[in-house]
Amino acid sequence: MLQKLRDKTSGWIATVILGLLIVPFAFFGMESYMSQQVDNYAARIAQPPSWWKSAPQVWPVSYLWTFHDIDSQVYRERLEMVRMNMREQQGENFDPKAFESVENKRRILDALIDEQLMKLAAERDGIVISDAEVRESIRKFPDFQVDGAFNADRYQLLLASQNPPMSPRDFEARIRDSLKNELIPSGIARSAFVTDAELDRLMRLLGEHRDVGFVALPPVAPDAGEVTAAQIDAWYQAHKSEYRKPETVRLEYVEVDGSAVPAAAVDEAALHKRYQEQIGKYSSTEKRDVAHILVTVAANASDADKKAAEAKAKKLAAEAKAPDADFAALARANSDDAGSKAGGGSLGLIAKGGMPGAFDDTAFAMQAGEVRGPVKTDFGWHIIKVNTVQAAVQRPFEDVRAELEKELQEGSRERAFNELTGKLVDAAYRTPTSLEPAAKALGLPLQTTPAFTRAGGPGIASDQKVLRVAFSETMLQDGTASDPIELGPERTVLVRVIEHEAEKALPLAQVRDAVVAAIRADRQRKAAEAAADALVKAAKAKGLAAAAQEAGLAVADLNDITRGMPVPSPQAAQAFFNEPRPQAGQASVNKVLAGGQYVVFAVRAVRDADIGQVTPQERDTLRKQMSAAHGMQAQNAFIRAARAKYTIKVAEDRL
16 A cells, blocks of 8 residues: 555656645745734734735735734723823713724724824835934923923933833933934925915905804604604614623722721830931031132133232232122122122022032131132132021921821831732732632732723722723733732722623613614604705795794894804804805805704805904914914825825724
């Protein structure tokens, strides 16, 4: 049998078959047959090779394409960040249902796609950002400024306070990438301009006056007609997406609250030791209110210049030491110190060690009101006057005992809190599939939440950090305890998902009443719209006044109204100005739904604004606004054009 197998596999046919089998292994490797790849992208941007722009995205040519994925986790992080920002900005007006809509989620993903496209465009065009541009951008950050100027210490402190901490190099790399990706679109936006003709036309439109008559239609009677089973089923099938139960989770959790952790008793010895360790905190050093007159001497000055400066300093010192001398006036007239000259030479209160050696030694050897000098430092010659002496003060132990006790108790409580949190984490990691053993071991209560959605719930479920963890893929799939989540200072919680229900359609039997109510509301809406359409048709034929009179309705007139006047409502006013101008003396008639009520209106006359009354400042402001709007349109057009160069695939099921 083995000989027959050898004979069958040694001919030219077998060679051809073997060659065909080698091809896929040569292109794609054995690993593609031995492993399974699971895609986890929210969006995939595909780009054909630069040398074959029209390459089809079909196997095996698709392997020549370049793919740039936006990971689902990156999308989720952006989604939660936007959710948190909107919740903070809108407060009670935040609408969780609207935020979870497909349209809103797609809008957030589109922003991520656009950012990736701009990054690809910058790389394609070889854009490079210099170190100087990065530094200048960072220096303009208001958060890094003190009194309007960049402060390096504040810069380092704010970066270190991030979670996780960020090094200056990492932050600068992020700024560099941001500047590189924004350079082309922002340059396009800034290049926009507006002509005088465009500006004049817009001003005439914005300042336009209109005469309008309108009729507010009364609400139609509630629909009480029969709703058949067929109608109910048809409505439900057409609106299934509106009758869904949102995704929910239920948690068990163990919380460590530092305020409930008892602090250890503090004895007198510990208090006295703490007092001695922090004696400097409760003591103020001696300070002196000092003024000076400076005669500068350059380091490379000639001997003659040095002698002249010394002679001038001695002369000024003699004048300053005179009984009737006005030291401040002498400083304003003669001092070379630009910083203190205008203030009469005042340096304010200084502490020991705050000035150059010889100056410092002299100032702290003088009496109040005394003048000495000249004193030589690296800056030149100084004539020094001590105005007042502020003696050192030390607060006694009894005065600060309560502060010391509070500090020690807080430190003790903090150590106990950290120790308890560490023990809880260790215990939870030993039995990650349940928090009950860890809670019992440490004497902490095991608590549970009611089921809640991604919009949040009561208690800890209202915290954004808890929501991010609770709905993370790891927590939903593994059912294990989370890492510690910091809810606030000395308040930490560990959570575990004990129940998860995916989003699902609600059965018709459960939402039948809601469907019937929706059908009747739709009938009522259509009846109201039909009444408005009938009045519009009659008004176009015989005029609004006659049509309204026949219907037993009253017409209200608004004359000489301008844009932005919210009468009779903002929606109605906007419709009045969106309506085309009347032609050949014929009023322009239409309807608008405003505040749940239909309004039928007729625009009788339109008058342009008198642009001769517009000031140059108003023209300049409007020109800048129009240029910004045109620039944004051009920027969006550039992004749309960039999108056309790629194939973008969105994983709708992962949004």
